[in-house]
Amino acid sequence: MSDTAPDPTAPASPGHVPWAAGPARQAPPFLSAAMRVFDLSMGQMLWSRRTIFLGLIVGSPLALGVLFRVLEMLGVTGGVRIEGAAVTGPTIFGGMIWILYLRFIVPVLGVFYGTALIADEVDDKTITYLFVRPIPHGAVLAGKYLAYLVTTVFVVLPSVVILYLLVVPLGNGSLAASFTALLKDLALLGIGLAAYGAVFAFIGAYFKYPLVTGLVFAFGWEPLAMLLPGYLRRLTIAYYLQALVPHSMPQEGLGSALQALFREVPPVWVSLVWLAGYVVVFIALAARTVERKEYVLEQ
Amino acid sequence: MTAKTRYFLVGSVMVLIVGLSIGLVAFYGGMPSGLFSGQSGPAELKYLPGDAAVVAYANVRDVMNSELRQRLRRFEGVTDEGRSEFKTQTGIDIEQDIDHVVACMGTPGAQAERSGLVVVTGRFDATRIEALALQHGGRTEQYKGKRLLLAPDAKSGADEHPHAEMAMAFLGSGVVAMGTADMVRRAVDRAAGGSSVQGNAELMRLVGEMSGQSMWAVGRFDALSAQATLPAEVTERIPPISWFSASGRVNGGLSAVVKAEAKDEQAADNLRDIVRGFVALAKMQTSGKPGIQKMLPDVQLSGDGKEVAISFAVTNEMLDAFEAARAMGDQIKKLEPHAPKQ
Numbered sequence: 351m352s353d354t355a356p357d358p359t360a361p362a363s364p365g366h367v368p369w370a371a372g373p374a375r376q377a378p379p380f381l382s383a384a385m386r387v388f389d390l391s392m393g394q395m396l397w398s399r400r401t402i403f404l405g406l407i408v409g410s411p412l413a414l415g416v417l418f419r420v421l422e423m424l425g426v427t428g429g430v431r432i433e434g435a436a437v438t439g440p441t442i443f444g445g446m447i448w449i450l451y452l453r454f455i456v457p458v459l460g461v462f463y464g465t466a467l468i469a470d471e472v473d474d475k476t477i478t479y480l481f482v483r484p485i486p487h488g489a490v491l492a493g494k495y496l497a498y499l500v501t502t503v504f505v506v507l508p509s510v511v512i513l514y515l516l517v518v519p520l521g522n523g524s525l526a527a528s529f530t531a532l533l534k535d536l537a538l539l540g541i542g543l544a545a546y547g548a549v550f551a552f553i554g555a556y557f558k559y560p561l562v563t564g565l566v567f568a569f570g571w572e573p574l575a576m577l578l579p580g581y582l583r584r585l586t587i588a589y590y591l592q593a594l595v596p597h598s599m600p601q602e603g604l605g606s607a608l609q610a611l612f613r614e615v616p617p618v619w620v621s622l623v624w625l626a627g628y629v630v631v632f633i634a635l636a637a638r639t640v641e642r643k644e645y646v647l648e649q
Numbered sequence: 650m651t652a653k654t655r656y657f658l659v660g661s662v663m664v665l666i667v668g669l670s671i672g673l674v675a676f677y678g679g680m681p682s683g684l685f686s687g688q689s690g691p692a693e694l695k696y697l698p699g700d701a702a703v704v705a706y707a708n709v710r711d712v713m714n715s716e717l718r719q720r721l722r723r724f725e726g727v728t729d730e731g732r733s734e735f736k737t738q739t740g741i742d743i744e745q746d747i748d749h750v751v752a753c754m755g756t757p758g759a760q761a762e763r764s765g766l767v768v769v770t771g772r773f774d775a776t777r778i779e780a781l782a783l784q785h786g787g788r789t790e791q792y793k794g795k796r797l798l799l800a801p802d803a804k805s806g807a808d809e810h811p812h813a814e815m816a817m818a819f820l821g822s823g824v825v826a827m828g829t830a831d832m833v834r835r836a837v838d839r840a841a842g843g844s845s846v847q848g849n850a851e852l853m854r855l856v857g858e859m860s861g862q863s864m865w866a867v868g869r870f871d872a873l874s875a876q877a878t879l880p881a882e883v884t885e886r887i888p889p890i891s892w893f894s895a896s897g898r899v900n901g902g903l904s905a906v907v908k909a910e911a912k913d914e915q916a917a918d919n920l921r922d923i924v925r926g927f928v929a930l931a932k933m934q935t936s937g938k939p940g941i942q943k944m945l946p947d948v949q950l951s952g953d954g955k956e957v958a959i960s961f962a963v964t965n966e967m968l969d970a971f972e973a974a975r976a977m978g979d980q981i982k983k984l985e986p987h988a989p990k991q
Contacts, residue, residue: 511664
């Protein structure tokens, strides 16, 4: 910003506030602005009504883990069984990572938090307060995305660690043998939250009904594309994320059988590159959308 | 950032640090082995040699008294004739007098057949068994305070490798060892305190996972594959496997887990892909046939890193379906003679 009076005919630049009175202030750089939004959004995100949902969704695997431990302590039916077959702790843990975290918790958190980054501000008609600040609009999205990532990672990863301690020792399972798998699980869940969050942040910024669009993507498009033979699955996040899972895919019904039959696993480096690409491209797209889109607040 | 948010983040990080530290300590062997698991295997493992390639265990009482066995006996139409004869001869009622059996197999090679040992625990009439052995041409021998019963010399005929002398010995109260005379003598030595399979860390790691199972076998896969004469086309396509374990638990039905530990993660992935393909094909084949589905166990594939595990269960419902199918088959056989000739 310059110290001279603004030219009213000049085209408005992002973050430029032509009617602002008083002495002009130096706009903070992008990163600094993003960090300020992050600081503000962290508290809002963590202590909102969504936290109850977050607690329930992340607490349910832990409740299951406690239940398994109690069952084993009581010696009920000789340990935990799946369809009659006794299973050890590491197998249960692997199954829970696949079914509960990878296929449900990570996409659900991505949908509910990611799509809300901008959409919530629009719905609450508070986006104006953010956009009149002398900061790039993209920094608002970046800061909010960072807050989403920290909130979800710091809730999901501790729950996985607690689950590991609860479930892996079942049936004489070895904590030591599963430790490397735990590290991989933590890393891939972090990557998954980042990738899904980026995609849903874009959906939240671009679409009018982001939640519905997000749910269709996460629980319609992704499972369907994963079942179909061919190249469509490469347009999903699950395809690359599942290649990083250190546990075997659980067999549950014909859907899993089909997926197992047509399953092709990309190399780890390919998956990592694609997932990183998803994060960068969709955050950039979301930031660009936020910079250019004019949000109409419905009265 | 508010203080509340900061406390939350610090708490979250603390949980991560504590959990990962416990895992790390366990990973580097600092965790006491008994902290999360019970006693590793039956006490009779102390009689088995430290270089055993395969160790197996069966809880005979569990198996004999199980509902599964009773149903299978009815299914097969087995009578008690053979069991009664054995009891008359030896005084041993297999169903009641034998508690469990522990066995081992040696390293594959020329002497593999001579390195097996079976240790049976139960209630035995030593005098009666000895009298029976002597009656059949056996002889006795004292070895380090234990009485060995040696089988009559086997006639090897034209075989260039003479058969090893078989023997049995009462190692303790209700504990009998059977095998080649040499192996039984070594078991007597180990009873006095010597290196046994309990000192074999790799095998005992696998044995430790078998707690609560009615029967199990663990060991080196090369020992197993050396015994099974598989076609070269099959053996060439099996990814390299170092260890295997198989366990089963009998109750109303049978639940079993077969695990293989591949040489590396790549080999494990290949093995998982092979198994996954077979399981998926089998499921697709039977997806439209609920009658057959009822009779087939549901196979679960699992395992992390180098480990591949397949678990399945034979449930009461499956046995019911088998019995129903068999009854239907019998009915059809009965009606066949009366069917109109074409």
